Each structure stands twice: as structure tokens, then as C-alpha cells.
Amino acid sequence: MTEQADTDRLDLWLDGALAGTLQRARGEVTFTYAASYQALRSAPSLSVSIPRQTTTHGPEAVEPWIDNLLPDSDTVRSRWAAQFGERRPTAFNLLRHMGADCAGAVQILPHGDIPADGSGHRPLSEVEIAEHLRELRRDDASWAFARHGGRFSLGGQQGKFALARGADGAWHQPTGRGASTHIVKIGIGGLPRSDAAELVTMRVARRLGLTVAGVEALWFEDQPAVVVERFDRLAEPGGAVRRLHQEDLCQALGLWRTAKYEADGGPGVGDLAALITRAASRHDLAGAREAFARAVAFHWVTAGTDAHAKNYALLHVGSRTALAPHYDLMSAALVLPAREVWHTGRLAMRLGGEYRLRGIAARHLDRAAHELGVEPTWFRHVAREQAAAFPDAVSDVVAQERRLVDGPTAQAFTDGARRRATEALRVLDDATAPATIPPEPSAIWVPAHTRDGRTVDGHWRRRPGTPRATVHP
Ligand SMILES: Nc1ncnc2c1ncn2[C@@H]1O[C@H](COP(=O)(O)OP(=O)(O)OP(=O)(O)O)[C@@H](O)[C@H]1O
Ligand SMILES: [Mg+2]
16 A cells, blocks of 8 residues: 555545545545445444445535534634645545534544544643633634644634543543544624523423533633534443444435535425434334424424524434434523514525515424424424523523523523514414415405305415416315
8 A cells, every 4th residue: 555545535534433434536525334344233324315235425415414514614624734734625525633522423534544432632721711712702713722732623713612521520531533522612702692592492392392512601711612412422431432323314314515505505494303203213213204394393483593403303223313412502582682673584495485583384384294294283383482482581591591691691591582582482372374284375365254244164265366277176
């Protein structure tokens, strides 16, 4: 093997097993499963879009998949390329340096390297973590611990870094080989209180029946941070940390990160529901479908306007696949003025054909239920319960988080939740809303009424100007 050839090969490990090799040739990257990995009786594929029954996968599947392991921010990518002396910030070039601790069970290493056990961590003092948080607040592209060489890669736009917490509670920097266990976030630059809103929304979601990653607000010196527990890590007795495999729903569909929003040509609710139905294992299917439907309802109820395809994931453990716990949740109703939420709020995915919060009526929920493969009456019931519980859940959670959520913020969050819940309940309680699914997206529901002394039942009517043939009885 020549030196040159080695720079074009990276090994990909899944939970400590060599899963295969990434090979670059003429600028294109392919992936070939190791025969030993294919022979394992119960082990996950790298992706739904890269099944292990097929040995070699081409660039159309592999390139978007590995690209999705990296930060969404091009600034962070360019920074990493400069830091490692790479001329071009391609996924292959960057993962050679930062791929040893990725989302899921993935470790990408130079060909021939062996991943060490978790012993490679460097202890971090509170002073060092606080300093890194200050740096990230000054410049939200400074994800990496530049001076100490911490290695991890995660998706997303927001400033963040990964840390490992020992069984004794002490923090360590993942040097690459050992697994990080937590993700430290500071909120969205330019959107004040978004860190608090994320913490509160995650906590509220759990109260409202969603399965959500653990999250807490921590202080390092004077620096607050939202610290999320990784659901793709498993602490074993004795202190070792195992990696569980996950992939986001863009990865599972073989899509680039640029297609994470439906409005940019990405997947919608129906596409994701179909993916979940296709990918979830038999025992996990009902739970996954219900969990996804509850999340879709939650995002509508709370104005969770950033719930795109990379903010959902599949968890692959052994040969089972389920919907991963929810992460990266934020209700816009907490941080934006109520009028703005109502007038300009748009969901990341259409609900029953409609992005605009103010355009969503009960019939859109019914249509969404249809796409989700759940009963419309159940879906409405879930949304109604969530809307009824949302304001009190917010006021309870903010009361528990008084250090991060100060008095005026607590008041603003509670007021915002109440207003949004009122809007959602108004839609749900609209007595004229039909319980059936419209025959076509533009059909109009005519509520029951009396005419010339006779009762006319509620019925669908063709929107004026649409050809008669498109309306079914
Ligand atoms: N609790 C968690 N456990 C495991 N992986 C997680 C967890 N939270 C986030 N991730 C991974 O890290 C990625 C980035 O995290 P997250 O979505 O919270 O960041 P973000 O920058 O706010 O994203 P966005 O650009 O969508 O706003 C996720 O896409 C997911 O792969
Ligand atoms: Mg995200």
C-alpha cells in the first residue's frame, strides 16, 4: 500500500467493530462493508440508505451520508479545514481529523488505526470549560477545542461542543477515541433567551408525553450552558461507554443537509412517516409511528418551527430500529412576540398541506393524521391534550429553572405559551370543523345549517373555479 493510497482510505467503525472502508477515487467516495461485519448475526447497517446486505455503496448514497455527520455551518467546516491544513473542506477531508467521535456509533479513522477504549480522555477543569463557552459566545463557529485537539463531529447550526462525563461526574474532553456523553449548547446567536427556550421546551415536551433526551442547565463559572445527555451512548458498569447507532432522517433517506427543510425540496410529514414505517422493526413500529405523530402535533401546538428532517433520528440497536428520543426542540411561542408567531410563523414541514401557523385549521390536522397513518380523532385528541397542558407545564418548568430563566423571561415564556395554546385550542374546538378528510386539498367544508326550514348536513363543496370532476362525493 502506498502513502498516497492511504490518504484516500478511511476506516469506519461502528460500536468498536470495523464496519467497512470509505474509499476516495477521482474525487468520489464509496463505502465497502467489511466481510467480518456483514457476517455478524445482529448488527445495524450504517444506514437505511446503505444496507449491509449490499457490500459496496456508491457516492450517491455515501457522500450525503458522511456529509451529514459534519456541522451544518460552512464557517465551522472552513475553520476545521484551516486548522488541519486541508485545502478543501470536503466531508472526507474533515472526517479524517474530526470523525473519531460522531453521532451514533460511528468512528471514522485513518486507514489502519485502531480505536482505543474510552481511556483517551483529558480531564477538563471548570475554568477551561468556562473559557471555551466564552469563546463560543464570542464566535459561534469555534466548536473545537483548538489548543487541546479535542475531536468530535456533530451536525447542526448552533454553537456547541461535546464532552464526556465520568462516572464520578468529572468532565473530560473527548480526545477522539473515547466517546463523548454530553452535548453543550449555548443557544442561537442573535436570538436572546433561546438557550432557556430550548431547555424549557425539552422539559415541557417530556411532561406532555414525548420521549426526550435528558437536558439540564449547568454553570461553568459565570457561563450558563444547556447540557444535553446523549441518547446514543450507554454507560456500562465499570465506567466504559458504548456507542449506540443513530442516523438523522436526512441520512436515512439518502439526502443532503441542504434538503432538511421541506420548503427546500426536503421530505414532508408523509415522507417521514413512510420512512419510519419502512425502517422500524416489527416490535417498534407502532411505538415509532405514535411517537412521530405526537411530535408532529407538539410542534404545531407549541410553534416548534424548526422541526426539520435532521431534528429527528432513527436509533439502530442490534437488528432493531426505532424512532430516537427527541432532541433540539424549541417553541417559537416562548421567544417571539405572539403576533409574529401567528402572522409569520411557518412550520419546517407542512401540516396537512399548510406551512403557515395561521393557515392551519382542524381539517389540516385531519389530513396530517391521514399522512401519519393515525386516526384523525386520536390525533386531534393528542393535540388538544397537549394544548391544554402546555401553559401550566411551561409555568411549572420555568419555576424549577429560575437560575437560567429569570423573572421577566419566565413571565414572557408563560404568556407566550398561554397565547399559543389558546390559538391551538381555538382551531381544535372549532365546532364547524369536519371529522372527515376532505376529498381534495382545496375543498371547502360547509357546516350544517338550515335552509328554507330544512336541515342541511355538513358537506364538502368544490372551491369556486375548480373543475367539477376533481370533487368526489
Ligand atoms: N441528545 C442527543 N443525543 C445524541 N445525539 C444528539 C443529541 N442531541 C443532538 N444530537 C446530534 O447532534 C446534532 C446537532 O444537535 P442539535 O440538533 O441539537 O443542534 P442544532 O445546532 O440546534 O441544530 P439545528 O441546526 O437543527 O438548529 C443532531 O442533529 C444529532 O445528530
Ligand atoms: Mg438540529
